[in-house]
Amino acid sequence: MALRACLRGRRGLTGVLSQLSSCNSHGRVSPVLIAQQRNNSTSQKIQVDFDQSTGVAVMRMQNPPVNSLSLEFLTEICINVEKLEMDKSCRGLIITSDRPKVFSAGLDILEMYGKTPERCAEFWKAVQEMWLKLYSSNMATIAAINGSSPAGGCLMSLTCDYRIMADNPRYTIGLNETLLGIVAPFWFKDTMVNTVGNRSTELALQLGLLYSPAEALKVGLVDQLVPEDQVLTTATKTMSKWLAIPDHARQITKSMMRKPTIDRLMSNRESDIKNFVGFITKGSVQKSLGMYLEMLKKRKA
Amino acid sequence: MALRACLRGRRGLTGVLSQLSSCNSHGRVSPVLIAQQRNNSTSQKIQVDFDQSTGVAVMRMQNPPVNSLSLEFLTEICINVEKLEMDKSCRGLIITSDRPKVFSAGLDILEMYGKTPERCAEFWKAVQEMWLKLYSSNMATIAAINGSSPAGGCLMSLTCDYRIMADNPRYTIGLNETLLGIVAPFWFKDTMVNTVGNRSTELALQLGLLYSPAEALKVGLVDQLVPEDQVLTTATKTMSKWLAIPDHARQITKSMMRKPTIDRLMSNRESDIKNFVGFITKGSVQKSLGMYLEMLKKRKA
Amino acid sequence: MALRACLRGRRGLTGVLSQLSSCNSHGRVSPVLIAQQRNNSTSQKIQVDFDQSTGVAVMRMQNPPVNSLSLEFLTEICINVEKLEMDKSCRGLIITSDRPKVFSAGLDILEMYGKTPERCAEFWKAVQEMWLKLYSSNMATIAAINGSSPAGGCLMSLTCDYRIMADNPRYTIGLNETLLGIVAPFWFKDTMVNTVGNRSTELALQLGLLYSPAEALKVGLVDQLVPEDQVLTTATKTMSKWLAIPDHARQITKSMMRKPTIDRLMSNRESDIKNFVGFITKGSVQKSLGMYLEMLKKRKA
Numbered sequence: 001m002a003l004r005a006c007l008r009g010r011r012g013l014t015g016v017l018s019q020l021s022s023c024n025s026h027g028r029v030s031p032v033l034i035a036q037q038r039n040n041s042t043s044q045k046i047q048v049d050f051d052q053s054t055g056v057a058v059m060r061m062q063n064p065p066v067n068s069l070s071l072e073f074l075t076e077i078c079i080n081v082e083k084l085e086m087d088k089s090c091r092g093l094i095i096t097s098d099r100p101k102v103f104s105a106g107l108d109i110l111e112m113y114g115k116t117p118e119r120c121a122e123f124w125k126a127v128q129e130m131w132l133k134l135y136s137s138n139m140a141t142i143a144a145i146n147g148s149s150p151a152g153g154c155l156m157s158l159t160c161d162y163r164i165m166a167d168n169p170r171y172t173i174g175l176n177e178t179l180l181g182i183v184a185p186f187w188f189k190d191t192m193v194n195t196v197g198n199r200s201t202e203l204a205l206q207l208g209l210l211y212s213p214a215e216a217l218k219v220g221l222v223d224q225l226v227p228e229d230q231v232l233t234t235a236t237k238t239m240s241k242w243l244a245i246p247d248h249a250r251q252i253t254k255s256m257m258r259k260p261t262i263d264r265l266m267s268n269r270e271s272d273i274k275n276f277v278g279f280i281t282k283g284s285v286q287k288s289l290g291m292y293l294e295m296l297k298k299r300k301a
Numbered sequence: 302m303a304l305r306a307c308l309r310g311r312r313g314l315t316g317v318l319s320q321l322s323s324c325n326s327h328g329r330v331s332p333v334l335i336a337q338q339r340n341n342s343t344s345q346k347i348q349v350d351f352d353q354s355t356g357v358a359v360m361r362m363q364n365p366p367v368n369s370l371s372l373e374f375l376t377e378i379c380i381n382v383e384k385l386e387m388d389k390s391c392r393g394l395i396i397t398s399d400r401p402k403v404f405s406a407g408l409d410i411l412e413m414y415g416k417t418p419e420r421c422a423e424f425w426k427a428v429q430e431m432w433l434k435l436y437s438s439n440m441a442t443i444a445a446i447n448g449s450s451p452a453g454g455c456l457m458s459l460t461c462d463y464r465i466m467a468d469n470p471r472y473t474i475g476l477n478e479t480l481l482g483i484v485a486p487f488w489f490k491d492t493m494v495n496t497v498g499n500r501s502t503e504l505a506l507q508l509g510l511l512y513s514p515a516e517a518l519k520v521g522l523v524d525q526l527v528p529e530d531q532v533l534t535t536a537t538k539t540m541s542k543w544l545a546i547p548d549h550a551r552q553i554t555k556s557m558m559r560k561p562t563i564d565r566l567m568s569n570r571e572s573d574i575k576n577f578v579g580f581i582t583k584g585s586v587q588k589s590l591g592m593y594l595e596m597l598k599k600r601k602a
Numbered sequence: 603m604a605l606r607a608c609l610r611g612r613r614g615l616t617g618v619l620s621q622l623s624s625c626n627s628h629g630r631v632s633p634v635l636i637a638q639q640r641n642n643s644t645s646q647k648i649q650v651d652f653d654q655s656t657g658v659a660v661m662r663m664q665n666p667p668v669n670s671l672s673l674e675f676l677t678e679i680c681i682n683v684e685k686l687e688m689d690k691s692c693r694g695l696i697i698t699s700d701r702p703k704v705f706s707a708g709l710d711i712l713e714m715y716g717k718t719p720e721r722c723a724e725f726w727k728a729v730q731e732m733w734l735k736l737y738s739s740n741m742a743t744i745a746a747i748n749g750s751s752p753a754g755g756c757l758m759s760l761t762c763d764y765r766i767m768a769d770n771p772r773y774t775i776g777l778n779e780t781l782l783g784i785v786a787p788f789w790f791k792d793t794m795v796n797t798v799g800n801r802s803t804e805l806a807l808q809l810g811l812l813y814s815p816a817e818a819l820k821v822g823l824v825d826q827l828v829p830e831d832q833v834l835t836t837a838t839k840t841m842s843k844w845l846a847i848p849d850h851a852r853q854i855t856k857s858m859m860r861k862p863t864i865d866r867l868m869s870n871r872e873s874d875i876k877n878f879v880g881f882i883t884k885g886s887v888q889k890s891l892g893m894y895l896e897m898l899k900k901r902k903a
Binding site: 220 | 502507
């Protein structure tokens, strides 16, 4: 059923492309920092607002145009998450986007095109690191998905404990790697299986399905839909319910659920990097990516 | 969705407490033993009615006030299940409660509070034993859930082949251990994953969710809802359908489905006991339990 | 819920029997071969129409009366699938039935009754081979289920990437082995768990559930229902969407999803054969099968 709906809508590659290319022309003012928040850290691409009275940090991604996960951006995300993780007063993390219409467009394709194997390896290590930090976080984590979230953007949201998405039918979410001729690695797959089960994952990954919010809710890829202007406020309210649970019991439980999946990457990091680099530097794959980037450029022009 | 519904209802800790404390004041006459049943065994806390003409035993839990699973009660359960298991003429087991409003309130917290490590170990071994006997039973097993069934009560029902619950919105069911600051061990988790899948388990265990019957049906924690006065009759009717299947084929199939989960506890029993004892005897955990018991007392007063 | 619905309908053994036995009396003309298809291969029991312009082969099963999977028929299926697999221009395979009212009635019971252990072993090896070839196929595979599909017929459809079933409430689908007193082996079980999850599989296999198309859709055993006369056209349309995905990315993804399940049989083929032969040649099992065949004969008479 999910498949039919997804294919009927003919979202997919074209859908992503139009979203990606249209994002440049729609600026949005960045929300004003609220003064009473005590512990904020703002880098160029990440804005973290930590409210010590609630123990909740909000991490806003602002890497124009579409929060593509470049090596630099991934590194900033990791540093910020690690900082919050070490701050025992920070118990909850909400991840959201400060860019219009998009949560994150996923891995930056420019990091995979025409790069040396060494650079590709460094990039992939950063993708792993981001996933490891978020999926194993002791904080309660909520993704406030206020825009489209394909591929790596979807993965990032899947690392969270709870997903709230804007109920805007123009947004999509999914691990759509196959559409680009590339393949979601085993730990992307594991994360999705843990969330929506084996069969939905098999369909979604083989076909590179991008789901509308309604479809994503139905299949279990997100937990809740709310009007677009209520995504963050709902995330905040929901977080207070997560923080009502004793931390140590929640953390042990979370670790028990996720440890086997985390251990699987941990004990295969090097081979996974090698595998990625070998695949992505192939002539045929580079050619696919080149064509994809060319299409992107034409769309923007 | 389940999360929202569960949290909206603000059941949870308070809900359990009020149910537990209100159970004392509502006595109910025990059902009269039906004379033609040929092979009955009644202990203080368990009443077993075995009808040899159908091959079905009904095990009624009657450990006032709320069928808490104490060491003594668990031992009686195990003895009775084992007796039935050895009786080749007994092919089906229905487990239900003889106490008003509650199936079982779960593990007896008094067994975990202020006890020696040795006693805690003995208690935990009995919990394991109950689970092992029921989850691996050759009999077709049906839980006739005629009242609330939190924590260990939920676990007991999850060991059965089929769960029929009273459609009374005041009852709840779920593995809500985290609400008390304790943690469901891996085999509780495995049993729940086997029933409702990974994602629903992750949400439920992290948040200690207690589901209304309607929510429990939706998430797959129970298989069927019926009016309160039809729980046992429906269980009996359903059992006749299970017994229409050739025993040996059904038993081999059941074993094939459950063996990996059972083997996992079997090969980790000692470390699981050690882990439980180490956790439960911690000062911080004892303090949490003490506060919880204090709350219970105040509610009853 | 599924259980109740399935049992209420009292499909099951009787349902299958009546379907099987009624199939003989309803002939249907075989569809005319379309002339422009370039590469067709037709054996006695299998008709393959391969359209090189689309890269899609349609394999029609025509083993009267009910496409029972005999050793001979299984061998033909394997040879035909292997041929298509080796033809790099064949990217998609649609499997359907040319017999009225039935997709496939499953494993041929005559192959398991009164046969030598050697012959049973040969038969079982062919069942394994069929499953291995189809479940690991590099082609996109769609089951166009235009009739009932019990037991081995259901298994065959479960190997495909997508299942479209005729929305005719008189048809049923399911792994109903226990009804005959036999047991679905672990890889049947694994395939079903991969499709509908653990709990639905446990219920279905223990009770030998046969689902109506509507129930099968609900539980996830099939992906889509269409009017009976549109099964094949819908399969063809759906296939074009699968073939829009770059082959290599889809194939790697499919392999990643299915390899652990395939490896499990691959490394246990011999013991699985031994296990099957030991079980099926037992006196008690032979007796069950004999009674079943006797019932079949009476129905036909």
